[in-house]
Amino acid sequence: MAAQPSDTLATLKTESETLKTKLEEERAKLHDVELHQVAEKTEALGQFVMKTRRTLKGHGNKVLCLDWCKDKRRIVSSSQDGKVIVWDAFTTNKEHAVTMPCTWVMACAYAPSGCAVACGGLDNKCSVYPLSLDKNENLAAKKKSVAMHTNYLSACCFTNSDMQILTSSGDGTCALWDVESGQMLQSFHGHAADVLCLDLAPSETGNTFVSGGCDKKSCVWDMRTGQCVQSFETHESDINSVRYYPSGDAFASGSDDATCRLYDLRADREVAIYSKESIIFGASSVDFSLSGRLLFGGYNDYTINVWDVLKGTRVSILFGHENRVSTLRVSPDGTAFCSGSWDHTLRIWA
């Protein structure tokens, strides 16, 4: 008698569920203590004075993404109106501006050399613009199309050189591209829905990155083989942002379920949840302070919450933006962080 397709599907589903349960059991075996319990012996953090030190005004619509330059003071930001602006955040001067042919430029990144920026969004592409010292030069003319996806570009970042870009897309995949030729070097399949964010591991020897998506999953990938080497599924909604802990042994994620969570790669599990009854809006963007002790989260309720990573408590809540905080990055030397918002502005906090 021929096997019915529904039998096979049901069997596979059961097998999948059983394996999942087994995996959770294995993970739970080593769960001998909670992070915040061990952190009780650490001194509690005092009050922080964090204020807006600069406000960058110039975008005509929602700011969607930002990235710092390695020089610790320049920033590139992109907006819903198609504009990509390069700022000297220290002086608040705009140094370059490019108008993309599409609206909703959801991703932008600064090249390690500081000589180029990458951006993309609803055009499904990632393009690289070299930054000219000549202010009169038309940047748009030198544009180079690098990545091609079949849905919107949600995030992009250069690997350790100007020559390679890592992208994530609404088409459910991530990919690594050779900038010069536009060739795809590696693709990463495994998410079951849109991939919304990614972050490169900070190690010098690192060949991994983490991604988060609408399937509520975060995945750690081997850049060399394209394989997903670890994955976590504890969030209750879309994962909007992922960021590595500075040691590279853990990463944090921010989600529409209004929580941020910390996952440790060695323990292979979620080790902390950062949430409060009064925080009901999604976290759009997260980043760590240099020591990893603080986690900054930008939220859809216009605020920024500062968390004590080890103790799991909220240290501070920062008001100032007049609409959703959509993007947040700590500067390369940790002296400040920048937040971008749907209120058209960027703010530098220190």
Added chain:
Amino acid sequence: MAQPSSCAQSSNGVADESPNMLVYRKMEDIIARMQDEKNGIPIRTVKSFLSKIPSVFSGSDIVQWMQKNLNIEDQVEALHLGTLMAAHGYFFPISDHVLTLKEDGTFYRFQTPYFWPSNCWEPENTDYAVYLCKRTMQNKARLELADYEAESLARLQRAFARKWEFIFMQAEAQAKVDKKRDKIERKILDSQERAFWDVHRPVPGCVNTTEADIKKSSRMKQPHKTRKIQHCQEQLDRHRLKMSKVAESLLSFAEQYLEYDPFFTTPEPSNPWISDDVTSWELEACKEAGQQRVKRWAFCFDEVMKDPVGREQFLKFLESEFSSENLRFWLAVQELKKRPIREVPTRVQEIWEEFLAPGAPSAINVDSRSYDKTTQNIKDPGRYAFQDAQEHIYKLMKSDSYSRFIRSSAYQELLQAKKKKSKNLF
């Protein structure tokens, strides 16, 4: 008015939720608690001049309730969350188009579930035109159009000039129905309808809370299946560390780097963003590494390799031990991975010749397994041709040369050096 729209069912029967739905549900849970007869906010009818104000509560009632029932210590936070709930239209000030929460005697009213944002109404401009038109027909001071509404009405009249008669008729019909209602009921419904439009056609300058993130609106309708079984099986055999060990590691890392974290330890001489003085950046950029920076190199091997000055010093040390080819090989392979793909085959050959080929001028010592693998790899040269060899050399440097470097007199001298000559910059 048009029927609620976009909460359609997708083909597999799962409700296709609007991106904001999760938050709407949470706010509605809070509203339900606020409306609870026993533990909710007391709603009352207030006598005012010659009339009554039905079904209201004050701003301070809301704030107090929130602080008590939602575990909010700070009043500012309660006000902020309350303002957001008002901005989404779940309760509203009865005498203001601007939807905020004030901690005083201002009166607020709950919105009727019919008008909740979770119903995903996406009202058209024609609906708004009918509404504004109806308002002008009703002869009540409290229904007079605000300036921005009058401007909107004028714009809509121009835009819909051809079908204005139809719009007018609809407005008339609605006005007729409204007249038949009980006076008190009318007061309440009118205010709720106005609050609905304050959400969907906000006062200029106010946030439109119905805006959605386009990424969420254009999400894939058919999520695809993934190879879960294989992945899970591979994961089962992973070597995991105990939580206690992991927690200690996270704690000690944070502690070690606390003195380098500008949010905890002010950089020398100051944080540029706070003082407007860029001296600390200039000091970072100069070739002489200060004591604090040199101290970091002893934390772990990665710290030396991350810092260009650290690498330089480490190279010098290796030269003194006649093993600099290891680091130079490692650096060359790192560089190889950063080159455009076009240059890779040539570079691979060059690296092979320099470091690994028989008779290589800077011969490195790798284990036979890595050597054999590399020999195979260079026949079809890719960016990872030297991966095994590179990993082997890294381990060697880390376990062997690195510890000697940290104990070396050269390093110790750098560590002891006082912060010198920074004044020479000027």
